[in-house]
Amino acid sequence: MLTIQGLSYAYSDRFLFKNLSFDLNPGELIQLKGRNGSGKTTLIKVLCGILKNYEGKISFFTSSRSDVQNEIFYLGHKNALKDDLTIIENLKYDFRNDEIELTKLKDALRTLGLEANLFTKVSDLSEGQKRKIILSSFIASNKSIYLLDEPLINLDEESKKIVSREINNKIKKGASIVFTSHEENILAIKDINLDEYQA
Amino acid sequence: MIFLKSFFSREVLIYSKKSSNVIGPVIFFLICIAFFPLAISNDPNELSRLAPGLIWICILLAGMLSIQTIFKEDYDDGSLDLFYVRRFSMLQVVLIKIFVNWIFTALPLILLSCLMVFLLYFPLEKLLNLIGSLFIGTLIISFFGALAGALSLGRNSILASAIMLPLSLPVLILGSSASTYSSENITFFILLLLALLFFSVPIISIACIGAIRLHYE
Amino acid sequence: MNKILGAITLFYHKLGSYPWFYSISSKLLPISTILAFMIFLLGIVWGIFYSPSDVTQGEIYRIIYMHVPAASVAQSIYFSLAIAGFVYLVWKMKMAGLFIKAMAPIGASFTILALISGAIWGQPTWGTWWVWDARLTSTLVLLLFYLAIIGLYSSFDNKKSADQAVSILAMVGAVNLPIIKKSVDWWNTLHQPSSIRIFEESTISSEMLYPLLICILSFYLMVFVFGLMAMRTEIAKREMTKDWFKKMVEKND
Numbered sequence: 001m002l003t004i005q006g007l008s009y010a011y012s013d014r015f016l017f018k019n020l021s022f023d024l025n026p027g028e029l030i031q032l033k034g035r036n037g038s039g040k041t042t043l044i045k046v047l048c049g050i051l052k053n054y055e056g057k058i059s060f061f062t063s064s065r066s067d068v069q070n071e072i073f074y075l076g077h078k079n080a081l082k083d084d085l086t087i088i089e090n091l092k093y094d095f096r097n098d099e100i101e102l103t104k105l106k107d108a109l110r111t112l113g114l115e116a117n118l119f120t121k122v123s124d125l126s127e128g129q130k131r132k133i134i135l136s137s138f139i140a141s142n143k144s145i146y147l148l149d150e151p152l153i154n155l156d157e158e159s160k161k162i163v164s165r166e167i168n169n170k171i172k173k174g175a176s177i178v179f180t181s182h183e184e185n186i187l188a189i190k191d192i193n194l195d196e197y198q199a
Numbered sequence: 200m201i202f203l204k205s206f207f208s209r210e211v212l213i214y215s216k217k218s219s220n221v222i223g224p225v226i227f228f229l230i231c232i233a234f235f236p237l238a239i240s241n242d243p244n245e246l247s248r249l250a251p252g253l254i255w256i257c258i259l260l261a262g263m264l265s266i267q268t269i270f271k272e273d274y275d276d277g278s279l280d281l282f283y284v285r286r287f288s289m290l291q292v293v294l295i296k297i298f299v300n301w302i303f304t305a306l307p308l309i310l311l312s313c314l315m316v317f318l319l320y321f322p323l324e325k326l327l328n329l330i331g332s333l334f335i336g337t338l339i340i341s342f343f344g345a346l347a348g349a350l351s352l353g354r355n356s357i358l359a360s361a362i363m364l365p366l367s368l369p370v371l372i373l374g375s376s377a378s379t380y381s382s383e384n385i386t387f388f389i390l391l392l393l394a395l396l397f398f399s400v401p402i403i404s405i406a407c408i409g410a411i412r413l414h415y416e
Numbered sequence: 417m418n419k420i421l422g423a424i425t426l427f428y429h430k431l432g433s434y435p436w437f438y439s440i441s442s443k444l445l446p447i448s449t450i451l452a453f454m455i456f457l458l459g460i461v462w463g464i465f466y467s468p469s470d471v472t473q474g475e476i477y478r479i480i481y482m483h484v485p486a487a488s489v490a491q492s493i494y495f496s497l498a499i500a501g502f503v504y505l506v507w508k509m510k511m512a513g514l515f516i517k518a519m520a521p522i523g524a525s526f527t528i529l530a531l532i533s534g535a536i537w538g539q540p541t542w543g544t545w546w547v548w549d550a551r552l553t554s555t556l557v558l559l560l561f562y563l564a565i566i567g568l569y570s571s572f573d574n575k576k577s578a579d580q581a582v583s584i585l586a587m588v589g590a591v592n593l594p595i596i597k598k599s600v601d602w603w604n605t606l607h608q609p610s611s612i613r614i615f616e617e618s619t620i621s622s623e624m625l626y627p628l629l630i631c632i633l634s635f636y637l638m639v640f641v642f643g644l645m646a647m648r649t650e651i652a653k654r655e656m657t658k659d660w661f662k663k664m665v666e667k668n669d
């Protein structure tokens with residue numbers, strides 16, 4: 001699905017990580033670890049094509065049904081939600097997924113316990129609730145590569161469990177997931193500790 | 200095409216939900232205009248002579264306030280990241296954002312400047328010149344402002360003004376001249392403004408795309 | 417033909433390398449400093465003591481030997497910034513970005529010099545320090561562009577982004593400057609019929625012209641010297657931690 005060889009990223013002449021290599025196969029879950037500033041977010045951004053200024057090789061192998069970039073689901077550190085729009089409006093113009101099946105989204109919102117206030121402005125929600133909105137987009141989506149930056153941040157324990165379960169469901173369906181988190185209780189097939197790749 | 204439509208309606212929705220985006224420049228414009236007679240003179244002759252320049256300066260300043268933050272929100276909340284992930288055409292993104300911003304911030308000001316016939320004794324027979332030059336001129340200014348905003352994303356806004364205002368000088372000169380001088384000259388100035396518009400749109404759009412990109416190094 | 421092309425590419429690659437530039441500039445610097453100083457002295461002494469006084473303006477016109485070179489240099493530097501911006505954006509040549517960073521303050525200084533010397537000249541001849549004349553106004557705008565470049569550069573902490581940003585701004589500004597100049601010209605003819613003439617080109621006699629040309633040449637040499645020094649400083653700032661730089665400093669100690 002994804003092969004990385006000798007990946008390095010420098011910011012202002014300083015290497016965040018150096019010579020990183022790993023494979024990501026269908027149905028695999030990789031957790032990125034490392035202390036703050038070790039480049040976890042940067043690595044995710046490099047993998048999903050936001051940052052192009054890297055050295056090394058990143059190759060994707062998809063079922064070639066469509067463009068690789070369309071097979072990537074990216075959930076960033078920031079929520080990309082508009083404060084003045086309602087939950088449902090935000091999900092309507094959610095550029096993470098191509099087409100939105102409203103029923104699927106509503107199901108996802110229900111699993112996370114947010115279906116009651118679809119017409120609430122995002123600015124009235126708590127940080128955890130905001131995170132849940134984009135996680136519902138994650139749950140409803142159907143892609144083959146998921147790159148998730150701190151998906152569990154700001155969530156309560158129960159929601160963390162729900163999301164971990166959904167991550168496992170995606171894995172079972174053959175998707176590949178890379179995520180960053182400080183949580184220890186998600187069963188990842190392998191850990192990559194970026195502290196070991198410092199310059 | 201589907202993307203174009205949905206991105207356009209997203210922008211329109213965001214602007215229509217956030218009324219302060221529209222009202223802010225309008226209030227600023229009216230305050231500026233109201234202060235000039237108080238600071239300079241209330242003599243109708245003098246005011247009507249100064250009116251074109253005053254209107255243009257106020258429009259430029261009011262437009263400056265809103266256009267500079269055009270990419271800021273998408274940058275701060277991470278929407279721009281998603282545009283890159285989905286390989287959106289940044290040219291379309293930039294053009295749509297500038298155009299929607301113009302509709303919601305410049306257009307109300309252009310309509311309001313009709314009021315200046317009463318407030319600043321702007322000569323009625325030249326109103327059409329003023330409106331015509333404002334239509335083209337504010338579009339050009341929007342492009343310069345967007346570039347300034349893109350270059351100084353996440354930095355202070357004084358810097359964006361320092362970049363935008365010198366660039367906008369030709370528009371200010373041509374626009375205020377178009378609304379000052381008699382109607383024989385108007386086509387000359389309007390044509391020049393149009394030329395400037397067609398000249399700057401491609402250059403500034405490309406520069407804008409590069410300027411946004413450089414914040415992702 | 418291929419040989420020439422090869423030589424050009426080799427030179428280009430060398431120009432892009434910091435160590436090469438640093439060592440070659442340390443050889444060029446003393447010679448060019450002396451040369452610039454000598455030529456400046458020649459031009460200024462000739463201009464002030466040995467050229468005839470102007471029929472209408474008397475002695476005050478001699479400020480031309482500062483004013484015109486400064487104004488000419490100020491404009492040229494801006495266009496060199498735009499070219500460097502182009503080179504940086506198209507070929508990603510690091511040195512071009514560094515060039516913009518180093519030259520912008522120099523250009524701004526010469527623009528200020530041109531404005532101040534113009535004002536000093538204008539006081540006795542026009543009876544006023546400042547006139548909203550086309551040339552003065554566009555020089556003022558030029559200064560604003562320089563300041564915008566300096567301000568924009570300093571707002572970035574990442575050198576690479578800063579280089580890109582100022583490259584874009586320098587190019588857009590250079591495209592705009594002729595338009596600004598032209599529009600200020602129109603505006604000027606509309607507002608004040610040309611009552612003020614700085615100098616008719618033909619009225620400069622050759623005795624005045626030669627020292628002026630020498631002064632202009634010396635200003636360009638000065639810019640070269642200042643530019644080299646500023647670029648060396650900037651290289652030192654950026655490469656302080658690199659091995660080649662440390663070695664070179666140790667060798668010179």
